[in-house]
Amino acid sequence: MKTRLELFLVAVTVIAVAGNPLRKKLLLISFDGFRWDYDQDVDTPCLDQLVQDGVKAKYINPPMLTMTGPSHFTTITGRWAEDHEVIHNVMFNTKTNLKVPYKETLRRSEWWDNGVVPLWITAQNQGLRTASFFYPGGGANYSGQTVNRALVESYGHPDDNETEWRQNIDKVMRWFSEEDFHLVTLYYGEPDNVGHAKGPDHPDRKEIIKQIDRTIGYLREAVIRHHLTDSLNVIITSDHGMTTVKKRPQVDEIILNKFVNLLKLTSFEILDYGGFGILTPRPGKEQEVFHALSNVPNLTVYKKNELPESFHLSKSKRLPPIVIVADLGFNLNSRFIVYINKGDHGYHNGEMDMKTIFRAFGPDFKKNFLSEPFDSIHIYPLMCELLQIKAAPHNGSITVTEKLLLDSGESTSGGSKSYRMSVIPLMSMLLVTFAVA
Missing domain, CATH: 3.30.1360.180 (Gyrase A; domain 2)
Incomplete structure (x- = not known):
């Protein structure tokens, strides 16, 4: 028979994890290589509407290195590359001269697992369900822990199939609405590929931006179809920009x-x-x-x-x-x-061509709010705040991004502060109940 203390601890756990009716879900979407100004020379009605319906940063400062693996891992850990140690797209060993191409590193845990805990694992350890859809690092094993559900992009997988993009959104929406996932990270390989192959000024790059815009429109319709409007926050960002490679003699x-x-x-x-x-x-x-x-x-x-x-x-x-x-x-x-390549990245992160995008919408975000630029490390504590979990050690600060969120009196969830306000009285009542039982 359980003691009163054991019953109390069980009750607190139920309230703190599963019994919080205010907790919202979070979708993080990354469009690889989406330079901060790519939507300024293309008609993008859906992205434009997001400015009215959510928040936008003028641009995001990516970390050094301005490469796919390092930058994505900084976003999902809130740590600089010198801490998380994913310091190139190529997995390498200087002693053996091993060099593994980027797509092949996605399942190589020894490259990603260096003691820094990504958000998926931190959230899972606090009772949430998480998934990674092609997101860099999502397929790795972290000291014996894996993401609840991880899909890893195969080598040679086409990145620009619009029909598949929509199918991926449908699948993710079902994970939220039918399987009660709390956090999903979704990765798209464009406009990075077209930026490399054709250059950032090529008409094909503009066509991909239009395709991304249509995909954002489809996403918003899917959120409504799956009845997630009041329960799902969405962040849309990228890892780095792109510049034209000078072709000289x-x-x-x-x-x-x-x-x-x-x-x-x-x-x-x-x-x-x-x-x-x-x-x-x-x-x-x-x-x-x-x-x-x-x-x-x-x-x-x-x-x-x-x-x-x-x-x-x-x-x-x-x-x-x-x-x-x-x-x-x-x-x-x-x-x-x-x-x-006719376009590339990897350059100094202070260069404007390396800057990237940030958009967000959902029940916890302000509307029609334009933010000053900020470093991508600050996205991590923002995501922890939205998920109402305790963050792992990180280099970011919620004070940088909390202005993007509705005040507790305005928000339907009120963020983690509102959560604490709702849980603390319940815990107090439980203490009294078990004390007199």
């Missing part, structure tokens, strides 16, 4: 082996990958490599321990000793030109 391309003998002086490199490069000099050769690269035009070379504090990279244990950041629009080549 070969003599003007950055070919690093012209300036430093990579085979002789370095033991590891990732250089043929957009605007960001890393390498490990051979023992005793760091200063020689650094000095040689310092004379290369159209880039900046850093020693890891001298990286700007704003990069939040220098504390990383994974990052090699030498970091290279190309000037905007220039691509890095190691020994010869292999790079064919």
